[in-house]
Amino acid sequence: MRPDLEIIQQWIKPGHHVLDLGCGDGTLLDYLQRERGASGFGLEINPEHITTCMGRGVAVIEQNIDTQGLGNFDDASFDTVLMTQALQAVRRPDKVLDEMLRVGREGIVTFPNFAHWRLRWGLALSGRMPESEALPYKWYNTPNIRLCTFKDFEALCRQKGIRIKSRRVVDGQHQNSWLARLWPNLLGEIAIYRITRENEQ
């Protein structure tokens, strides 16, 4: 299992009802259902991923978060709303965050850090848009249209009154190195945030 998913699954309690935004091939939900006794849905638009989910018994709904939103989900109808490696690919991440914490009591968000030293270094040296393992695209064809840094994300959370319950910063191999803990915005490649509304436990 992908190490970031390994970290996330520890935060899902047995019986939790989970919504996975951009659930991919359903690996995480499948694991949460089988190993953690969780239930829930994945939203996905990629046809191959949808087929894979259906084949493995993951409840998948074809729904585009950008164009359709989450209006069909009731307030607080999920224990946890997940969004792994998709926040940077939606048109309005700020609105998606609001919606996540409307339909779920807790959100778990992972995204690549645009302030990682290698990206900073690449831009500074070559003067070209940086590419990395986590961001392997060209500027013109990247699905990652809303890149941000850990600091940016945390500033947005503060502005929206979103409380960060915990943050894990990992490198490209999803290892939780001590260096990344020390200077996350410089040395961390991917962050896993656990967020909630300030007034919630």
Next chain:
Amino acid sequence: MPDSLPADSVGIVSPQIYHFDTPIDLACGQALDSYDLVVETYGELNADATNAVLICHALSGHHHAAGYHAMDERKPGWWDSCIGPGKPIDTNRFFVVSLNNLGGCHGSTGPSSNNPATGKPYGPDFPVITVGDWVKSQALLADRLGIQCWAAVVGGSLGGMQALQWSLDYPDRLKHSVVIASTPRLTAQNIAFNEVARQAITSDREFHGGRYYDFDVVPRRGLMLARMVGHITYLSDASMGEKFGRELRDQAYKFGYDAEFQVESYLRYQGERFSETFDANTYLLMTRALDYFDPAYDYGGDLSRALAGTKCEFLVLSFSTDWRFNPGRSEEMVNAMIAARRKVSYSEIDAPWGHDAFLIPTPRYTDVFTAYMDRVAREVGA
């Protein structure tokens, strides 16, 4: 029919008639003292009877869903594209049951059957049958076949309504409900089209208040018109455009009112053929069953409350160009299932053929349907 049977065909099949003589109480308040159901089955029922799949047919469908009745049959069963060895509903793994519903005109008891009380066809005396009544009769058929729990109940359009109704009425008797190109209730527009069809039939001079059998005639024109208007709602503007465009049968306008455009002659042909094989009273009955279907009605219009007692998992599929039961109608159903915390998967298949797309195998449709049914098969040990 080709010279030899395709490898993925269930082959030559023959229907069987099951007679029931315990009265069945119907939603309308009446009862049928005895009745027949004509049934086809494909594949083998396993020892634990866990691998059975029920196919529910749509408005003009019947029990002959797959394979051929004879080597010289022109076309295979109506859902042959999805039922057979290696197809989405894989007959190497599933025992597939397909019946003609009560009120039908292909061998099950319906308005054209003889009323034992009078010795003459029921005609208008045949009770109006609802989707719930069908499901009840299907459950009795399951009892007869030794099937306690279906691996899946599957249907498109009106058949999808039966699959949904099953989940509500017999929550312990199905594992999966597969609802394709369907809707939780008809809209005013849907009912309006049905009403035009019914008016076409009942205003035909040969209808005789539904007792045309007694006069040895058939309200052919009315039935033909009903089918023509229905057929338009099964296709999309784009698919009709692609098939016929503005193509003329001859090169030039004739400044008259005969069928000059290809689409006109196509509709006339479809209508005429249908009127030769389908019973007008059955058409009235089927359209009324569609109109009445509304499982949320008893729950103040809240489908999610109606679904609260269901136990099966759901697969809902819609088609992008279906305007009869458009994707939004399927999404209504899906959202009610989500609100009721049912396990549901949903996909909107991009296909140009309108409502009819559920009968036409496209790669995307076949892929998701196969993946889902494959998992159902694994789950029930088939």
